[in-house]
Amino acid sequence: MNLENELRDALRREPAPVDFTAKVLAGTVVSPIRVLPWWRRPAALALAAGLILGAMIPTAIFEYHQREERRALAARNQLMAALAITRTRLQQAKARIHRQTRHTL
Amino acid sequence: MKRALILMAAAIPALAQQNFDFKLLDKLGANAKGSTNITLNANMLKLAASFIGDGGDSIKSLIRGLTGVYVRTYEFDRPGQYVEADLEPLRAYLRSGQWSKIVDVREASKEASEIYVQALPNDRLGGLVVISAEAREVSVIFISGVMNASDVAKLSGNLGIPDLPDLPNTKKSGK
Numbered sequence: 001m002n003l004e005n006e007l008r009d010a011l012r013r014e015p016a017p018v019d020f021t022a023k024v025l026a027g028t029v030v031s032p033i034r035v036l037p038w039w040r041r042p043a044a045l046a047l048a049a050g051l052i053l054g055a056m057i058p059t060a061i062f063e064y065h066q067r068e069e070r071r072a073l074a075a076r077n078q079l080m081a082a083l084a085i086t087r088t089r090l091q092q093a094k095a096r097i098h099r100q101t102r103h104t105l
Numbered sequence: 106m107k108r109a110l111i112l113m114a115a116a117i118p119a120l121a122q123q124n125f126d127f128k129l130l131d132k133l134g135a136n137a138k139g140s141t142n143i144t145l146n147a148n149m150l151k152l153a154a155s156f157i158g159d160g161g162d163s164i165k166s167l168i169r170g171l172t173g174v175y176v177r178t179y180e181f182d183r184p185g186q187y188v189e190a191d192l193e194p195l196r197a198y199l200r201s202g203q204w205s206k207i208v209d210v211r212e213a214s215k216e217a218s219e220i221y222v223q224a225l226p227n228d229r230l231g232g233l234v235v236i237s238a239e240a241r242e243v244s245v246i247f248i249s250g251v252m253n254a255s256d257v258a259k260l261s262g263n264l265g266i267p268d269l270p271d272l273p274n275t276k277k278s279g280k
Contacts, residue, residue, distance in 0.1 A: 068152075075145060075153035082143045082176045083164065083260065086246050089237040090261035093218035096210040 129194035130177055130245060136186040137179035145174040147250075163259060171250035184240035192236060195245060199234060215240060228254045 038044055134140050150171050199221050208220035217238045223231030235246040
């Protein structure tokens with residue numbers, strides 16, 4: 001019974017003190033509503049990012065093609081040099097064989 | 106199935122021959138005053154082929170099946186600045202594979218040419234190696250991949266390849 005009474009006492013509805021509302025409002029800081037300039041709004045930022053990306057992608061593709069073209073040109077020159085050296089060495093071998101054959105005959 | 110087996114059989118020597126480590130030839134050029142070092146793998150060859158104009162059909166035909174082109178040329182100030190033994194790693198490699206020496210010509214002046222090939226059916230080659238030695242210059246050419254013997258014969262002719270001095274950007278280094 002005692003416990004029941006104690007609980008009832010503890011949970012009893014009590015009216016708020018008279019100055020309660022004033023105290024709560026005093027603790028609340030009302031910040032003024034800040035209006036962002038248009039260029040700092042999320043939509044504007046997203047649009048700017050999109051435009052920058054839109055400009056960067058073709059530039060990157062162009063640069064990639066340029067780089068590939070330079071690599072291909074260098075590879076072609078190296079290939080032609082390699083084939084030229086091979087041709088010279090094969091002709092040299094042929095000439096040596098001819099010289100040896102002439103000596104033998 | 107039969108075709109796949111034939112293709113696999115043709116690919117085996119092409120794969121086997123890629124194992125030569127060209128760093129083993131570095132010793133050869135230790136005293137060289139100048140060297141030419143060209144390394145073109147299959148990707149680079151494909152890239153190079155894309156830049157060969159319409160007039161280069163015979164070159165395109167030659168390189169179509171290639172998987173690598175490697176050239177090492179060393180020039181020396183004086184005779185005797187390299188030793189034959191420095192070529193031994195390559196010769197040992199060629200002895201161990203399916204290579205046949207088709208040319209071995211040595212002259213009194215100690216100049217020599219050796220040509221090795223990997224013969225494939227239907228007049229095709231699985232690789233070509235040329236070793237050319239002179240008193241003050243030594244060259245090693247290693248071409249791997251499938252090529253027609255007739256294209257190689259054309260190569261020793263001309264094949265529309267310009268002379269070396271006409272080629273821009275040839276990677277040539279001097280010491």
